[in-house]
Amino acid sequence: MMKFNAATLTFVLVCYATSIAQTNPKTVIEDFKPSTLNQPGKEYPQVNSQGYARFKIVAPAADSVRVSLGLGGRGGTKLQKVEDGSWMGTTEGPMDEGFHYYHVDVDGGTFNDPGALNFYGSTRWESGIEIPAHDQEFYALKDVPHGKVEQILFPSKSTNTSRRAFVYTPPGYDKDPSKKYPVLYLQHGWGEDETAWSNQGRANLIMDNLIAEGKIDPFLIVMTYGMTNEIKFGGLRNFDISPFQTVLVDELIPYIDANYRTVADKSHRAIAGLSMGGMETKMITLNKPDVFSYYGLLSGGTYSPEDIKEGADVKLIFLSSGSKERPEAVKSAAAALNEAGINAVSYVSEGTAHEFQTWRRSLHELAPLLFK
Amino acid sequence: MMKFNAATLTFVLVCYATSIAQTNPKTVIEDFKPSTLNQPGKEYPQVNSQGYARFKIVAPAADSVRVSLGLGGRGGTKLQKVEDGSWMGTTEGPMDEGFHYYHVDVDGGTFNDPGALNFYGSTRWESGIEIPAHDQEFYALKDVPHGKVEQILFPSKSTNTSRRAFVYTPPGYDKDPSKKYPVLYLQHGWGEDETAWSNQGRANLIMDNLIAEGKIDPFLIVMTYGMTNEIKFGGLRNFDISPFQTVLVDELIPYIDANYRTVADKSHRAIAGLSMGGMETKMITLNKPDVFSYYGLLSGGTYSPEDIKEGADVKLIFLSSGSKERPEAVKSAAAALNEAGINAVSYVSEGTAHEFQTWRRSLHELAPLLFK
Structure with a gap:
């Protein structure tokens, strides 16, 4: 049995401290600035x-x-009371680059x-909150010609209302x-x-910048509500795509083709979605x-x-993932599709998880591949 | 000196109770429903x-x-703790009809x-929160043709950025x-x-409905930030209109005229603003x-x-107020302008104060008078 002495104990403590330091560096650089997504004039939250x-x-x-918001798990970050009656922490x-959702628990309430x-x-x-990313230029607001994000209200007989969509026009x-x-x-x-x-994804700015750089030919983007939010996690088995499929295919697409200058055929029409919007994309494209x-x-x-299906004439299947999700799944699926003679591309966003930085980058990669 | 007896006391108490009842009826009808401005699926806040x-x-x-939010003063409404850990009140x-801002104080914090x-x-x-109004139909979402609300980003050399505006197109x-x-x-x-x-004022729906009813000839509405929010109340003496005037007159108007199909002359251009936006309107029109x-x-x-000014060729001056503000001021000002040979119209919104219901109604009254 090992006998502890002062030297051993010091060694153990140093190892322990080093191990902590590798995941939680103690040297926090004090160059914090207000997040770019703060309300006007607000000093906090900040990022360094x-x-x-x-x-x-x-x-x-x-x-x-x-x-x-915090590292792993559900704990988030506990704030400490400071002199002036506020709480800080x-x-x-470091958080992953890009956009993160969060909220505040105050005495058991969610605000x-x-x-x-x-x-x-x-x-x-x-x-x-926005953690500055090394590649943030591709979705930055720049001094280039800007497209518009148009809010439309389109008639939907199947849901008996006017529904909202946003249309990016270049x-x-x-x-x-x-x-x-x-x-x-x-989606x-x-x-x-x-x-x-538009808000989290900055799709309009990604497009404006790609167009200004001459990397894509302009196209429209249409964004509407996918009617997904009644579904609880775990309840996907019972998910019925037909109400949204009707709104999208039978109501919105004809409205867009009637009210915008589109090339109104299959070969000039793409659909993509993130996370559950990807599941909807798959269901609708197969149906x-x-x-x-x-x-x-x-x-x-x-x-x-x-x-x-045989003869389906799919021009491109684009599959993406954050490197912290299941990148191998999209790579191997794209390889299998290519092997079967279907044009597929996979993309892995380095250092990001199931969050909007993955999807901003995915749109940035997908857009130049469309309508070629 | 009056001698009190039981009858007198009863009379006094009844008068007091009646006086209370006139402002605070004790019979609250239990037909509360979620406010139409709730987040999807949220049961509270409610209105009756x-x-x-x-x-x-x-x-x-x-x-x-x-x-x-509450009757008069700054007190608002104190909530009481109920069994399930929530607070209710x-x-x-009754609140005035229409839209109200509010927030929640939780243990001294504003959320x-x-x-x-x-x-x-x-x-x-x-x-x-939205208190249903007797005249809410004029700003309701109806099954009529809808215009668009287009978000544009226009170049502004004077502020060295791309600035946002919203354009209603009919x-x-x-x-x-x-x-x-x-x-x-x-403004x-x-x-x-x-x-x-658009959000509080529902300007796009007011326009859609007026157009559907044939009450106005369609026109565009342009809404941008008036750069007013750096001004503290009481600091108006030092307010300098020139930065915003430059953005509006030298940058935004030429951009709109270059990018939308406008009749680009003075007689087809109007400006209006609410509250401080009215002050800006006055300063800019006089400058x-x-x-x-x-x-x-x-x-x-x-x-x-x-x-x-002599020969200024003003086609219309529209002055409005809630009846709970200073309605006499707009009436007498309009009368004096008319007396001087200037076409002026005043409008008083009954039962409303310095809030958006006054301004929704004002836009609804103003729109049919424009560009005639």
């Missing part, structure tokens, strides 16, 4: 150059304040951070009344809605093989060669 | 047919929860109601490429931003008499005949 997030919540008489380590802008996710308007859309455009129908994930791809030619599943499953 | 609002906030370990009396949608006001994203705008439209520039108030007129022909101040002050 390492990707740590720091929160400050005013609640002088509260007993406990916790922020849902910093994540234990938003009054300093942050709100984004619809988890079937509620959540707080959002710069110059209004200039040449003879030009017609292909269309990408782009959000569970808990989100038709605002997600309706004559509507779309380009399919994209962003962290949203895979197709197998057997899924694709 | 009398205009009472009822709140339920979950915060099991809180010591005090208060909602800022009902306003002491939003997790049940309600958020609206930008008071320089923060606030909770919003139904049919995309159908006839030869048709040109007049434009109303419509929000202090603490608000370019989202206010730049050659840009707009129609002026609207909605709860935003008045013009006197001396304000209007």
